[in-house]
Amino acid sequence: MDPNELNVMLNLPCLKGRIGDWFYYCSTMSFCEIAKRVKLPVEIDKKYKDPNLKLGEWIQRDIENGRIEPIANYLLHQNERFFNSIVLGIYDGEPSWQEFDIKISESTTDNQLTEKDLRHFSQTFGILRLSGNESIFAIDGQHRVMGIRKASIENSKKFQYDEVSVIFIAHKTDENGLKRTRKLFSTLNRYAKPVNKGEIIALSEDDNCAIITRMLIDENNYLKNKIAINKNKSISQNNSIDFTSVIMLYDIVFKILTNNNIVGYGGLVKGRDKTSYTNKRLSDSEIKSDYKIIENLLDKLITQIPVFTNFFINNNTINREDKSSSLLFKVIGQNIFFDVIKASINEDRIDQTISFFISHDFSLNNPIWNTIFWDNEKQALNTDVANQKYAKILFFDKLNIPTKKTSKDLEIQKNFNLSL
Incomplete structure (x- = not known):
């Protein structure tokens, strides 16, 4: 011994x-x-x-x-x-x-x-x-x-x-x-049985992203009564009245406020330390300040990008099954969009990015997104991770945002041979 x-x-x-x-x-x-x-x-x-x-x-x-x-x-x-x-x-x-x-x-x-x-x-x-x-x-x-x-x-x-x-x-x-x-x-x-993500969002008093997500649902005039409270990140194709799910909203807050890695982005991601931010509660004044960052960003996006304006301000419903419906109302599109938004904030190009999305058709009616995301054989959306990354890189290249491409990314880029 x-x-x-x-x-x-x-x-x-x-x-x-x-x-x-x-x-x-x-x-x-x-x-x-x-x-x-x-x-x-x-x-x-x-x-x-x-x-x-x-x-x-x-x-x-x-x-x-x-x-x-x-x-x-x-x-x-x-x-x-x-x-x-x-x-x-x-x-x-x-x-x-x-x-x-x-x-x-x-x-x-x-x-x-x-x-x-x-x-x-x-x-x-x-x-x-x-x-x-x-x-x-x-x-x-x-x-x-x-x-x-x-x-x-x-x-x-x-x-x-x-x-x-x-x-x-x-x-x-x-x-x-x-x-x-x-x-x-x-x-x-x-x-x-581990606590699932939905329960963390609903209950956590230490995870600042969870606290801000609840504040957005309760207090934000745009999001109030427009977030699906369910256990899944995805949202039903039949849901015509909700912008997204509570788990996706949490992920949006996490993307914007922390230094979490953005796949395909070539710059250094700025923001709160992702580990401590989701485990150590900030002061009430700091939480309010971070909440205001998200609220101001949403206000800018909603009042300027037409598909958002029509939904949030004009109260138009969403037909998610229609190919003309913007991918901004699908989880796959929101993942891509808010990664691009965060990278553009990092690069101080948020106004240029919003200007691009004002006129851009981010739907399956656009031949580019139809080619990348529509599976003709299955007649269904193709959510392949590599394709999502390629879509982000297309946006980054268009917006002069630095990228980080692997050999596989270059191969996919060559195979699709698309540009915005």
Whole structure:
């Protein structure tokens, strides 16, 4: 064993429970103790000489470093922080469980607890004692553990009173034990249901894009009652009254305000850091300022581009099934259009870009877009990603916006041989 192991006793108040053939212990651990005691499987491997004991090879997926920084930032900057329980595997050392002996005072006259209740409570409440020599690893919640560790290193004083709920299970390193823990890990990750994007937009108070999206839906005179609130990014062909979906509106806000990469664009994208902007809430004044950027841009687009004016101001409906309908009312066209808009803002060419779209027919009646996006055989829209990128590059070239073309892009450009 590593001579630098903790060897520090830790007593944790616990509830003992059972589900199926697993016994588990529910408690809380301070951030400091999580950071010190909970290891990655590959870190535990280094403690042993046994070449057959390689937790890192079987127990968990690879750590995604890109997920740790946002978690640490969330903890460091969010006062209303909260985590759900972390499931911890524990073996080695000398963990012990001591039940409480619960009794009712003889002076109690109104005892509502039966002997069966008292026996159950005594068997359920207790203390889990850790010697400090245990090997503890996250079966579910490894990225949260690493986020806690990183945040604690950066500012341990901030988290001196923070605790997280933990669930301990006993892990054994024999063949059956390995199979049981591996199966549990697989089950936890298979049946865990991640929060979908629509729920994030509806609920998040940390994602500034989500907050601004909700503000636009509630407060913007143009968008009010013209956004489809559904779980999908796409919008029904039969929908004639909504501009776009709530998820696409979120993506538009994200495109305009952050430094997210624009495929096919050759310049450096300016804007808020895309990671921190969607994980750390800004001040109310900063949010209002960013909201105003989006609102002013929408006002400029809606009042100048005729198809937008007809829809938003003149209240014309949309026939999305008609080829004459502008692609600006389809998700594929909105993705392209708002990437072009963001790149033109980057290059200080927004007025030239709007002027071009004022007179441009961005519909399938235009032979260029019909060639690129219409599948005659299937009689349906072709949403191939490479074709969308080619469309953006056509706009960039027309508007003198720098491009970044791969050999495949050049091949597609040669095959289509089109220009605006």
